[in-house]
Amino acid sequence: MSASNQGRIGVLLVNLGTPDSPQTPDVRRYLNEFLTDARVVDMPAAIRYPLFRGLVVPLRAPKSAKIYQQLWTERGSPLLYHGLDLQKRVQEQLGNDYLVAFGMRYQNPSVESALQELRDAAVSRIIVLPLFPQYAAASTGSVQEKVMDIVSKWWIVPSISFISNFVDEPGFIETFAMLGKAEMAKHDYDHIVFSYHGIPERHVLKGSHNGYCKLGNCCNSYNKNNRYCYRAQCFETSRQLGKALGLTPEQYTTTFQSRLQSRLRDPWLQPYTDEVIKEYPAKGIHNVLAFSPAFVADCLETTIEVGEEFKELFEEAGGKHWQLVPSLNSEPMWVEAVAGMIRRN
Structure with a gap:
């Protein structure tokens, strides 16, 4: 039966979020949400709200606003416009049998407005793709919870399915490898760093299947016991990228960035990128190529943190050349991979 009779299939692409502007009030609203x-932040609400809204966010917002001002372009926030570009190109790939909407988990365009667009179009069902390669309760899990909370209030709820991760999706790996090889053709590198966004170790342990997780060698393979373990997924992505780039395990390192340890007083996933790279020059590693495989679009954590702040740390320690591989954004190969995941779902 044709789509005109059945109704189009709705697709919801979701990324994390971005302030409406790089000004402090908008950054504060984003951080508060x-x-x-x-x-x-898995603390009781009675502690979480006063601590972050009353102390952490007011102190952090002005500093973050200055960083966002460095990141902002004529088109606005890169995370937003890369997401809109991806939406447009995936729609073109999928054709009229699908309707592709884009939303942010935090701020605008909201998940609620994107779902309403699909609802108004009377789609036959909805496929939700959170744009996080590796599943984490704090990212993909939060999107899933938000979507279910919104649609639970609809009188008629269509069939909804989620693509929970794409850790080893061939198109995801191949696109990153293609971008990496382009950089490797320009310069000789001593080592490769795959830097992933960090999460607290307790998040990993809370999701451990029957106590399988030991935050150690249990991540040396990717299997049914750790398929939703964020740490195991990161290491699997690194292994897949290493193979695609023709690297031996000794030629790359998996690290974790963006920790809030000083405020939350507990360990985040290790090793920490900023600490690892400072030791490289003393070990004879002076030229490093860095990937951010937890992100599919360039944003503050890639462009500023990995591309600029880590470069400065590395050079201060005696490093010579630090290069960030651009993210997937709306690369044609990545667009095809996203469309392929949706069709298979």
């Missing part, structure tokens, strides 16, 4: 999500 983000950092009071119970899946991001």
Whole structure:
């Protein structure tokens, strides 16, 4: 039966979020929503709200606003416009049998407005793709919870399915490898760093299947016991990228960035990128190529943190050349991979 009779299939692409502008009030609103999500900061609400809205966010917002001002372009926030570009190109790939909407978990365009667009179009069912390669309760899990909370209030709820991760999706790996090889053709590198966004170790342990997780060698393979373990998924992505780039395990390192350890007083996933790279020059590693495989679009954590702040740390320690591989954004190969995942779902 044709789509005109059945109704189009709705697709919801979701990324994390971005302030509406790089000004402090908008950054404060974004951080207040983000950092009071119970899946991001898993503290009791009675502690979480006063701590973050009353202390952490007011102190952090002006500093973050200055960083966002460095990141902002004529098109606005890169995370937003890369997401809109991806939406447009995936729609073109999928054709009229699908309707592709884009939303942000925090701020605008909201998940609620994107779902309403699909609802108004009377789609036959909805496929939700959170744009996080590796599943984490604080990212993909939060999107899933938000979607279910919204649609639970609809009188008629269509069939909904989620693509929970794409850790080893061939198109995801191949696109990153293609971008990496382009950089490797320009310069000789001593080592490769795959830097992933960090999460607290307790998040990993809370999701451990029957106590399988030991935060150690248990991540040396990717299997049914750790398929939703964020740490195991990161190591699997690194292994897949290493193979695609023709690297031996000794030629790359998996690290974790963006920790809030000083405020939350507990360990985040290790090794920490900023600490590892400072030791490289003393070990004879002076030329490093860095990937951010936890992100599919360039944003503050890639362009500023990995591309600029880590470069400065590395050079201060005696390093000579630090290069960030650009993210997937709306590369044609990545667009095809996204469309392929949706069709298979």
